[in-house]
Amino acid sequence: MILSWFQQQQNHRYWLVDRKQALQQNGGFGFEEAVPLFYGAMFTEVMPLSPWLIPVSESVLLLPEALLEQGIGLSSHAEGDEVLNHLRSLLIAGLEGEEVMFRFYDRSVIIPMLARMDQSEVNQFLGNVNQLASLDDGDQGHLVTFDNTSHAPFNAQQGSWWVIKAHHLDKQENxxxxxxxxxxxxxxxxxxxxxxxxxxxxxxxxxxxxxxxxxxxxxxxxxxxxxxxxxxxxxxxxxxxxxxxxxxxxxxxxxxxxxxxxxxxxxxx
Known part of the structure; x- marks a missing residue:
């Protein structure tokens, strides 16, 4: 499912995924231009847990689809470093007046949240990403996509700016x-x-x-x-x-x- 989605994209394609899983399936070798999402002193202790942003090349498309589906697909007109900077700006978010680490790179966290956002919030979250694709966590594992419909110029955010709002969360505890x-x-x-x-x-x-x-x-x-x-x-x-x-x-x-x-x-x- 996500393999065909990658193949259909006209923009730059990126795969946001757990690095350990990806390396294991690639014989222990890294991927060209792959970069960790975590950065800076705040993340020093957890760098081994960082997901990686991997530009989708032919070698990525040859990976087992079951592995590709563990990550999140991104399509963007922007270059990799610009997408990376936007994603990094989301790592720390506000929640009930407290700054928390926002695991938007975990599809079990972000897909239900995106489904509860209105379109303007989806646009804000996606930033310079045109479309996000991932399997949901249902029994059938359907591919879901979220589109950025904004035509406004993208302005990179500085510092912690994203706020997790009450309606982003399930009425039952997430x-x-x-x-x-x-x-x-x-x-x-x-x-x-x-x-x-x-x-x-x-x-x-x-x-x-x-x-x-x-x-x-x-x-x-x-x-x-x-x-x-x-x-x-x-x-x-x-x-x-x-x-x-x-x-x-x-x-x-x-x-x-x-x-x-x-x-x-x-x-x-």
């Missing part, structure tokens, strides 16, 4: 986005603990899921529980100091609760 944001926060604040999980072959998102899905508790309670389990281990949740801390902050905004929790864990660790 569990993939919640997991993605918490995992990003964990990497930023406790990179050694997260790297240890990866070294031992653990999937961090899967570790967070049972705690974040416990609907009988407040969202802040669940986020704090998932954070403690990811950093210190499940058994630490039974510590009196942690039980007291969670109960004390369970009805506060998440960012304040995480700040308090971070200080406590750093003190005890």
């Amino acid at each position: 569990l993939p986005l919640l997991k993605a944001n918490l995992e990003s926060w964990l990497w930023q604040h406790f990179p050694k603990a997260m790297d240890q999980h990866l070294t031992q072959g653990r999937d961090i998102a899967s570790m967070l899921t049972p705690f974040l899905s416990a609907a009988e508790q407040t969202l802040t309670y669940r986020v704090m529980s998932a954070t403690i389990a990811a950093i210190m281990g499940n058994e630490y949740l039974a510590q009196p100091s942690m039980i007291e801390l969670i109960k004390y902050h369970q009805n506060e905004e998440i960012q304040y609760a995480l700040h308090a929790l971070s200080r406590q864990l750093q003190h005890e660790g």
Whole structure:
């Protein structure tokens, strides 16, 4: 599906994908002009997790379609460095007054969000990208596309500018986005603990899921529980100091609760 979409594009074509998956299928060799999305001091600790923006060449089109479908297809009249700069400007977004790492490069996060945006928001998000294509996360795996219908000249954004609004999120909690944001926060604040999980072959998102899905508790309670389990281990949740801390902050905004929790864990660790 996405292979035929790439073949039909008249503009520059780009593939936004997990680098590790792409390299494994390419015999460990990189792709011409491929560049990591992450950059700068803020992302130093998580550079190994960076997705890559890969111009679509004939060698890319020879990859298994099942692999191509793991990523996101982009079509643009703009050159690669211009598209890269726009995508990088989206990495940090505003959410409820807090700056968060925005995993728009994860199709399980961005496709549902794009579907909830109005056309002007889709245009803003796409920027100098003409069309975005990806498989949705449904059982059938349909190819979905989002078009940029704006005719206004593109102006590159400076600094953090994108805001995740309430209507971008599901009325029910968006569990993939919640997991993605918490995992990003964990990497930023406790990179050694997260790297240890990866070294031992653990999937961090899967570790967070049972705690974040416990609907009988407040969202802040669940986020704090998932954070403690990811950093210190499940058994630490039974510590009196942690039980007291969670109960004390369970009805506060998440960012304040995480700040308090971070200080406590750093003190005890």
